[in-house]
Amino acid sequence: MAVLDAGQHPGLPLVVTDLDLRGIDGRPLVSLPRLNVTAGSSLAIRGPSGAGKSTLLHAFSGLVTPAGGRVVWGGTDIAGLSDSARTRFRRQNVGLIFQDFLLFEELGALDNASLSAAFAPRAERAALRDRAASWLNRFGLGQAGTRRADSFSGGERQRVAVARALSNDPAVILADEPTASLDRATADRLIDDLVALSQDSGRTLIVVTHDATLATRLDRVVTMADGRIVEDSDE
């Protein structure tokens, strides 16, 4: 399948400096002096609940605006972009995966997976739907295209969500506890798929998980506590 061809995605390197993330009330949530992620590599972020993992991941995707510091993806500092420019950056470069899948229950698998076709420029819509369909195929959901999402098992739902994240052919995949709602075997398969995706096609992969075993399957593991990185497998 053409979309799986390796080398098409040099991925994007991430360079974070002096990152300061705060809550709406101004309370400091995450403080990160420095973090480099190589293009096409995979990174696991571990840590106890409330450590700031999701907040950090949202800063990587531009959903959280930093109070200070820089989040540079391959030369673009998204912290300095306007809201709409960050939204466009996400649409063009980022695939997001969530713990509870966030599917539209009344839509079929294919409509969920190709959700962004609804707002993508007209010229990109057909390609988007084709890509979503071929990812569903690859995940064994090719026959389920019109079945409504609410008839799927947890593992199937997360596959639809991954297909959705890949439908825009992103250089970066950001997943927030993608396996937390899945059973062990399904979780293992999903992580395998994600790692393979990163390795085969050079996409940069960042996964937040509190599962130590899963974390070790990725190239690098950082551990957070109280809004700081307290351990880094590369150092």
Place this chain on the structure above:
Amino acid sequence: MNSFGDFWAGLPAAAQDILVVALLLLPGLATGLIVLRGYAPGRLVRAMLRRFSVSNGIFVCLIAVSVAIGVGLTAQERGLRQGSARAAAAFDLIVAAPGSEITVMLAAVYLQPSDVPLLTGDQYTQIATDPDVTLAAPIAFGDSYDGAPVVGTTADFVTHLAGDLADGRIFATSAEAVAGAFAPVALGESFTPAHGHGATAEDAAHAGSSYTIIGRMAATGSPWDRAILVPIEGVWEVHGLANGHAPAAGDQIGPPFDAAYFPGTPAVLVRADALWGSYALQSRFTRPDMMAFFPGTVLAQMHSLMRDVREAMSLLAVVTQVLVTVSILAGLVILTRIFARGLALLRAIGAGRRFVFAVVWSYSATLIAAGSLLGLGLGWLAAMGFSHVITARTDILVTASVTWTEVQLVAGFVSLTLILALLPALAATRRQLLTDLRN
């Protein structure tokens, strides 16, 4: 400007009506085109509609009912106006003793019993012999049978009122009667009239006298359809009065009447050959001892008196619609809150605020459009239902139907609410993205 006026006036009425509807819809449609430009939110909106189908159904019904009230009221009011005018159409000019035109009109046209002073035989003869008069029918009220008024008049007037009979023949003796289209009597049936109307009617007052039904009128859409028409001579005889003719005339029925034997009539229904003749007659018979009036004119005056009531009614209908719309918009804001997580997801995967705006607006617009269409249909049904009730109660044939006026009313409502629907859409884009996503 002037050439546009000419152009507009030159268009067929239907084209004008359609153009007005299009113009009224234009702001709403333009809003839609601008809001949706470049997006394809159809599947998503359908999913949202299916999501809370019961709440959505209730919204659609609320809109439909408020639209139906507006449509039904206007259609009904117009139907009633047209029906009452149609019922009076056959009555060109009425001449009566001086008094209230409305009372005489209610009595003569709508057969509402009332006591009015009578015209004498001399006065009647002056009217009947006027060269411009082609028909001068005296009438006599006061009796009833089985709830149907028994009305005395002349054969010519029956023919003038309803055209050829639907069945049987016209009365030829003072003991024969022609039934109105819906009068509760059968052809061939004989009956004794009761004196008076309704609950106070005295059944035995005219014992010994009877009429036989020998014909039936075609429907006229007026209260006369429920009446039983007899020769005026019959009514007079039943009451022990002179029968309008000298004893030497024998069994003569109908004009000319002999003034010396004429017991009096509350009204003379007059017809002239030409319109100008009618106007001439009206001014000629408007004198100290008589009044002459066109029921159509009196009716138009009443309708224009009612205009304030009508306008208050329309205003109430509009206020109802606006209130319902406002509560629906408030409801939509709440429903949108339930969709907040899905909308936040859209923003997270790269949809702009304008797309979220478009999705919420389309969702609201679908409910509004569906409710309004349904309301148009419901209003039409309601108007038809009310028409039946009013026709049954008053015998004035009311046929209320939905016309371009109602379609235009609904088109204006749709446009206005489609624009108001921008508000919940705006509210949806003002939400805290991350908070919604985390919930």
